[in-house]
Amino acid sequence: MLHRRKFLKSAGYTTLSALLTMGVLKQKQSHNNNVAMASYPSTNVSSPLRQLAAAKGKLYGAAIDSVYLQKDAGYAALLARECGIATPNGELKWNATEPSPGVFNFKSADVIADFCQKYNIKLHGHTLLWNQALPSWVSFPPTMQQLQKHVTGVMGHYKNSPVLKSWDIANEIIAANPNETNDTTYGLLLGLTPQYILELFKFAASVDSTKLFYLNETSVEGASWRSDRWLALIEYLKNNGAKIDGAGLQSHLWFSTAYPFDAKGFSSVLKRLNDLEVKPIITELDIIIDLPLPNNIQDLDRMVADSYKRYLDLCFAADVDTVITWGITDRYSWIRDLNYMPAKFKADRSRQQYLRPLPYDRNLQPKLARNAIAQAFQQAT
Numbered sequence: 001m002l003h004r005r006k007f008l009k010s011a012g013y014t015t016l017s018a019l020l021t022m023g024v025l026k027q028k029q030s031h032n033n034n035v036a037m038a039s040y041p042s043t044n045v046s047s048p049l050r051q052l053a054a055a056k057g058k059l060y061g062a063a064i065d066s067v068y069l070q071k072d073a074g075y076a077a078l079l080a081r082e083c084g085i086a087t088p089n090g091e092l093k094w095n096a097t098e099p100s101p102g103v104f105n106f107k108s109a110d111v112i113a114d115f116c117q118k119y120n121i122k123l124h125g126h127t128l129l130w131n132q133a134l135p136s137w138v139s140f141p142p143t144m145q146q147l148q149k150h151v152t153g154v155m156g157h158y159k160n161s162p163v164l165k166s167w168d169i170a171n172e173i174i175a176a177n178p179n180e181t182n183d184t185t186y187g188l189l190l191g192l193t194p195q196y197i198l199e200l201f202k203f204a205a206s207v208d209s210t211k212l213f214y215l216n217e218t219s220v221e222g223a224s225w226r227s228d229r230w231l232a233l234i235e236y237l238k239n240n241g242a243k244i245d246g247a248g249l250q251s252h253l254w255f256s257t258a259y260p261f262d263a264k265g266f267s268s269v270l271k272r273l274n275d276l277e278v279k280p281i282i283t284e285l286d287i288i289i290d291l292p293l294p295n296n297i298q299d300l301d302r303m304v305a306d307s308y309k310r311y312l313d314l315c316f317a318a319d320v321d322t323v324i325t326w327g328i329t330d331r332y333s334w335i336r337d338l339n340y341m342p343a344k345f346k347a348d349r350s351r352q353q354y355l356r357p358l359p360y361d362r363n364l365q366p367k368l369a370r371n372a373i374a375q376a377f378q379q380a381t
């Protein structure tokens with residue numbers, strides 16, 4: 001089950017119509033006490049997002065699916081224009097790269113790597129250890145011997161890659177809550193120990209220490225039981241000599257006019273990481289607006305755009321320099337995939353039109369969210 005944390009949002013944000021829906025004007029936080037109606041350029045900011053990001057020494061990119069990359073020329077052109085970094089959607093997961101013991105297959109991943117080389121896009125390797133997307137011959141956690149053979153084969157294939165610059169060494173290894181772990185200190189999934197993770201990071205460094213190493217996690221974008229333990233594990237790894245360069249905050253976010261946004265907690269996580277000298281990386285950003293839904297798609301798109309802007313402003317205030325959205329167009333978003341669509345949207349088809357989590361719509365047209373992201377990079381100091 002993929003975990004998605006309902007990411008809270010300040011009651012202070014709303015558009016006028018959403019305010020009318022709520023029936024009250026809740027201004028918990030606002031600079032000048034007006035309704036928080038962000039204003040984005042009505043026409044698209046013409047510069048590519050990768051260029052706006054680079055102007056501030058930052059990277060913008062997206063997850064890429066190799067199947068659509070090969071069959072959808074419009075999608076490929078959009079990625080080439082907008083992205084300075086890219087993450088394979090599934091092509092570097094264990095079930096894709098080592099389908100049978102010792103049998104490695106990089107065909108689909110290399111389609112993405114070749115595309116990245118052609119368009120001068122950095123490639124982020126996702127992921128060497130995850131409790132999902134495992135081939136049938138691997139149980140979780142894999143034996144250290146299985147894991148070391150896997151790491152040797154996969155990292156070895158990209159050791160001299162001109163594009164691959166970073167790895168998610170491990171992904172989603174902290175339990176969602178105390179009931180899913182026996183580990184009170186680090187909250188690690190059953191079967192995992194901090195020593196196992198430390199050994200993985202050290203072994204990876206023995207294979208290829210030229211890449212950046214990240215620990216990637218979901219639902220840590222605020223002060224919580226989970227983010228506390230994730231930060232404690234990162235400190236443990238650092239203190240015990242692991243090469244850990246960055247920490248990936250997936251950022252599959254839920255915003256709502258019905259509950260507040262933990263901006264303070266989120267900023268405290270970013271600060272803690274900077275204090276640990278482990279760079280916070282936004283690795284899988286997409287945004288759902290939770291119920292109560294607005295009356296129309298125009299209001300929804302503005303809520304999504306405002307949420308992107310508010311979130312990225314906080315990121316850039318903490319010197320985040322890499323932002324990867326989990327896809328670039330709603331057309332291929334995993335959130336619209338019935339296998340992963342949140343239950344409350346799957347249950348009511350009329351709600352599904354409100355799942356518009358990414359910068360471009362299903363017709364590959366830019367949405368307000370794309371302008372909001374552009375503006376966040378433009379305004380970053």
Ligand code: XIL
Pocket residue numbers: 002089090171172218250284334
């Ligand atoms: C998702 C992909 O987008 C889907 O296409 C795939 O079927 C399942 O995995 N957290 C992660 C990503 O780290 O690897 C997941 O990607 C989304 C949640």
